[in-house]
Amino acid sequence: xxxxxxxxxxxxxxxxxxxxxxxxxxxxxxxxxxxxxxxxxxxxxxxxxxxxxxxxxxxxxxxxxxxxxxxxxxxxxxxxxxxxxxxxxxxxxxxxxxxxxxxxxxxxxxxxxx
Numbered sequence: 001x002x003x004x005x006x007x008x009x010x011x012x013x014x015x016x017x018x019x020x021x022x023x024x025x026x027x028x029x030x031x032x033x034x035x036x037x038x039x040x041x042x043x044x045x046x047x048x049x050x051x052x053x054x055x056x057x058x059x060x061x062x063x064x065x066x067x068x069x070x071x072x073x074x075x076x077x078x079x080x081x082x083x084x085x086x087x088x089x090x091x092x093x094x095x096x097x098x099x100x101x102x103x104x105x106x107x108x109x110x111x112x113x114x
Contacts, residue, residue, distance in 0.1 A: 006032050008076045015068055015075055046087050060086045
């Protein structure tokens with residue numbers, strides 16, 4: 001059996017408790033999310049601002065937390081996928097924005113230096 005750095009059974013219990021009463025298990029649950037997000041960002045070496053990426057991941061988690069159902073799969077896999085997809089999106093957006101700025105700078109140089 002595969003073990004994770006987060007106890008999936010406890011993770012799912014906290015999610016269920018949070019879905020029923022958000023104040024009850026919030027601190028412990030979001031501490032687990034903090035660990036999960038940090039480990040994913042570090043493991044995949046996304047070239048993003050760590051704090052901004054973490055904040056964006058927490059936002060997407062807050063939006064999707066109510067949709068989690070234990071019957072559809074493990075919480076660990078569900079939220080790892082959500083976080084990873086969100087980080088890929090952020091990385092792609094940042095990369096495209098950087099390319100756009102660089103292209104603009106190059107174009108401006110070409111126009112000013114004939």
